[in-house]
Amino acid sequence: LFLSMSIVTVQLGQCGNQIGFEVFDALFNDSHCPRGLCSKKENEAYQASCKERFFSEEENGVPLARAVLVDMEPKVINQTLSKAARSGRWKYGQHSCFCQKQGSGNNWAYGYSVHGPRHEESIMNLIRKEVEKCDSLSGFFIIMSMAGGTGSGLGAFVTQNLQDQYSSALKMNQIIWPYGTGEVIVQNYNSILTLSHLYRSSDALLVHENDAVHKICAKLMNIKQISFCDINQVLAHQLGSVFQPTYSGEGSFHYRRNPLGDLMENLVPHPEFKMLGVRNIPQMSENSLAYSTFTWAGLLKHLRQMLISNAKMEEGIDWQVRPPLSGLPPLGKMSVNREIHFNTSIANLVILRGKDAHSADVGAFKDPALYTSWLEPVHAFNVWKTQRAFRKYERSAALVSNSQSLVKPLDRIVGKAWNMFASRTF
Numbered sequence: 001l002f003l004s005m006s007i008v009t010v011q012l013g014q015c016g017n018q019i020g021f022e023v024f025d026a027l028f029n030d031s032h033c034p035r036g037l038c039s040k041k042e043n044e045a046y047q048a049s050c051k052e053r054f055f056s057e058e059e060n061g062v063p064l065a066r067a068v069l070v071d072m073e074p075k076v077i078n079q080t081l082s083k084a085a086r087s088g089r090w091k092y093g094q095h096s097c098f099c100q101k102q103g104s105g106n107n108w109a110y111g112y113s114v115h116g117p118r119h120e121e122s123i124m125n126l127i128r129k130e131v132e133k134c135d136s137l138s139g140f141f142i143i144m145s146m147a148g149g150t151g152s153g154l155g156a157f158v159t160q161n162l163q164d165q166y167s168s169a170l171k172m173n174q175i176i177w178p179y180g181t182g183e184v185i186v187q188n189y190n191s192i193l194t195l196s197h198l199y200r201s202s203d204a205l206l207v208h209e210n211d212a213v214h215k216i217c218a219k220l221m222n223i224k225q226i227s228f229c230d231i232n233q234v235l236a237h238q239l240g241s242v243f244q245p246t247y248s249g250e251g252s253f254h255y256r257r258n259p260l261g262d263l264m265e266n267l268v269p270h271p272e273f274k275m276l277g278v279r280n281i282p283q284m285s286e287n288s289l290a291y292s293t294f295t296w297a298g299l300l301k302h303l304r305q306m307l308i309s310n311a312k313m314e315e316g317i318d319w320q321v322r323p324p325l326s327g328l329p330p331l332g333k334m335s336v337n338r339e340i341h342f343n344t345s346i347a348n349l350v351i352l353r354g355k356d357a358h359s360a361d362v363g364a365f366k367d368p369a370l371y372t373s374w375l376e377p378v379h380a381f382n383v384w385k386t387q388r389a390f391r392k393y394e395r396s397a398a399l400v401s402n403s404q405s406l407v408k409p410l411d412r413i414v415g416k417a418w419n420m421f422a423s424r425t426f
């Protein structure tokens with residue numbers, strides 16, 4: 001009766017497949033972490049809930065990721081399959097991959113208009129088989145880059161098909177925002193095409209910026225030579241801290257059944273605003289973690305300031321930024337310089353994991369000054385909790401927000417694309 005509904009993940013292109021692997025690995029490792037810091041019974045319920053969401057069981061007992069892997073070239077898929085098999089703890093299904101010999105060469109239209117229609121039937125069949133393995137389906141989690149060809153073009157095509165064929169299931173896309181500089185020349189075109197298509201067919205876009213995660217690896221994790229693998233592990237950690245089970249309500253010890261549905265309900269109150277970002281705290285290397293202790297009050301104070309000052313990590317937060325004073329007319333508000341940098345939210349969800357999570361005070365996130373005035377502030381904030389600690393963190397918090405923070409990066413990409421178009425680069 002209280003089993004969780006399942007999520008089918010679709011991993012597309014190099015980026016989607018590499019991230020997908022790290023996500024399943026993080027989920028599995030966390031749910032089998034020996035130090036859950038909670039009762040045995042509670043830990044077992046947590047494991048069962050995670051399993052039902054993200055894994056199905058093979059006959060010999062090895063969990064299989066509820067995932068479909070799609071790429072137009074075999075290299076990354078083969079690497080991904082063998083990494084999972086080598087973990088010895090979970091793997092991908094033998095018949096869950098679709099790949100071809102030739103990529104899309106960063107050509108979005110090729111992914112969307114050529115590969116998509118050509119392989120539609122095979123890909124949708126694989127997805128259908130995965131859906132049929134679920135007792136009940138919460139929805140789809142679609143992982144892809146925004147700037148490549150296969151992941152983004154084909155990903156937009158597949159998302160649209162999912163919308164047509166599974167209109168009542170939720171679709172959340174995890175999209176990777178490209179580095180600001182030094183990547184493929186057509187990334188701005190590709191990004192705009194991806195976003196405009198997903199805006200019509202997806203229920204929510206969870207965005208991670210490569211530049212921001214790169215900085216976290218450098219500053220918080222102290223990694224010197226940063227690889228995609230490092231970036232993907234940080235990203236997977238953030239996603240795990242959002243998608244692992246939490247109690248269904250205040251005082252309840254049952255885990256939430258429909259994670260995607262609840263997430264949308266809490267964070268997407270208006271269908272025109274569906275770009276979400278994640279922040280988490282604390283985030284550090286295992287060495288540093290061994291010597292640190294945290295209080296809920298301290299973590300939440302920092303997390304709130306990260307939100308309102310639009311910082312992606314704890315280091316370098318601007319503590320000058322304050323919510324605008326209520327009662328002043330909008331123009332009056334803007335005249336105070338520090339308030340210009342204030343990041344207004346539509347909705348926020350705070351997720352607390354670990355010791356005494358029930359006693360943490362999240363009142364500061366309920367302040368109406370944090371939110372837009374055209375929605376009822378009572379619906380704008382939600383909190384999910386569990387006593388079960390996440391990975392090695394005795395206490396940790398994640399924040400998923402629907403806020404203004406992506407407006408600037410979006411302006412930048414649109415501006416660059418127009419410039420290229422105006423100088424006839426296409």
Ligand SMILES: Nc1nc2c(ncn2[C@@H]2O[C@H](COP(=O)(O)OP(=O)(O)OP(=O)(O)O)[C@@H](O)[C@H]2O)c(=O)[nH]1
Pocket residue numbers: 012013014015016018019072103104105106107145146147148149150151152176177178179183210228229231232
């Ligand atoms: N975070 C992260 N970003 C990646 C990874 N691999 C590629 N990217 C980003 O994804 C974009 C390129 O998309 P890819 O996924 O490599 O391309 P593809 O979808 O396989 O498409 P084609 O190569 O054109 O067939 C760039 O913005 C890269 O920075 C990864 O493993 N992690």
